[in-house]
Amino acid sequence: MRHLSLVAVNIDGVLLNDSFSPVMRRLVESRGGTYSPRLERELLSQPQLAAARRAAAELGGSPEQLLRDYFAEREAYVREHPVHLLDGAAELLATLRSLNVRTVCYGGLERAHFDRHLGRYADCFDAPGYVCTNDFRPGIHEITELFALRADQVLFIDDVARVAEAARDNGVAFIGHPADSEHDFQRQMMIEAGARHIVGSLKEIDETLLRTVDGEAVAGSVWR
Incomplete structure (x- = not known):
């Protein structure tokens, strides 16, 4: 070079x-939210807690619980779709x-x-x-x-x-x-x-x- x-x-x-954005979409839609370009932009490549706070503003609940739910959902996802x-x-x-x-x-x-x-x-x-x-x-x-x-x-x-x-x-x-x-x-x-x-x-x-x-x-x- x-x-x-x-x-x-x-x-x-x-x-x-x-193994992250598919789980984000699944979590948002399972809670009645709309997974839009705007929301995806605000969730990806953010510190975990910052993304959780943004998701909580959209979906309700506490950021900390959403973060726990997200990683539990990801564990299930990677069992179906291994890394x-x-x-x-x-x-x-x-x-x-x-x-x-x-x-x-x-x-x-x-x-x-x-x-x-x-x-x-x-x-x-x-x-x-x-x-x-x-x-x-x-x-x-x-x-x-x-x-x-x-x-x-x-x-x-x-x-x-x-x-x-x-x-x-x-x-x-x-x-x-x-x-x-x-x-x-x-x-x-x-x-x-x-x-x-x-x-x-x-x-x-x-x-x-x-x-x-x-x-x-x-x-x-x-x-x-």
């Missing part, structure tokens, strides 16, 4: 299947290693989630390997600062438009990998945010695309 020094890759929804590595994830990590760029994983759960599902790929990441962003989501500024880099030296790969918006506002390169479902709203939100690169498969994030983004970072044109 000529310019980019770090690629930060989201864990759930990029490397692993999304697994997405197609193309291993290839993406191998490509990043071949480009000699630092790579870190991040997400809203504690490190044990990373160790359990991605521990066998630990060598593909640079120290600290995984960053839990629950206390400072979406984490664009904090992860960039953690590696002592400028905004234009970092690329984020994420499935949530809120992260795209934060990347845009900070001048950070971004590749979107929204869920491939007619019931999800993130792709359209990423388009509206001005994301230049939105993929439907991790296999699209190949060396050619990564070098294209690297060239845009050199030119200062990572955003439209």
Whole structure:
């Protein structure tokens, strides 16, 4: 890579299947709420308690109880839909290693989630390997600062438009990998945010695309 020094890759929804937004939809609709683009935007990539407070404002009840109910619902969901590595994830990590760029994983759960599902790929990441962003989501500024880099030296790969918006506002390169479902709203939100690169498969994030983004970072044109 000529310019980019770090690629930060989201864990759930990029490397692993999304086991969060389907549960959010199920919980909202089971309580008589409407799962709208506005509500999804206000729930995803937020600190857990902040999202619970927003959900409570919509559905009633206490945020703390909603959060407990949410994780109980997620446990049931992952029994039906086990957490697994997405197609193309291993290839993406191998490509990043071949480009000699630092790579870190991040997400809203504690490190044990990373160790359990991605521990066998630990060598593909640079120290600290995984960053839990629950206390400072979406984490664009904090992860960039953690590696002592400028905004234009970092690329984020994420499935949530809120992260795209934060990347845009900070001048950070971004590749979107929204869920491939007619019931999800993130792709359209990423388009509206001005994301230049939105993929439907991790296999699209190949060396050619990564070098294209690297060239845009050199030119200062990572955003439209």
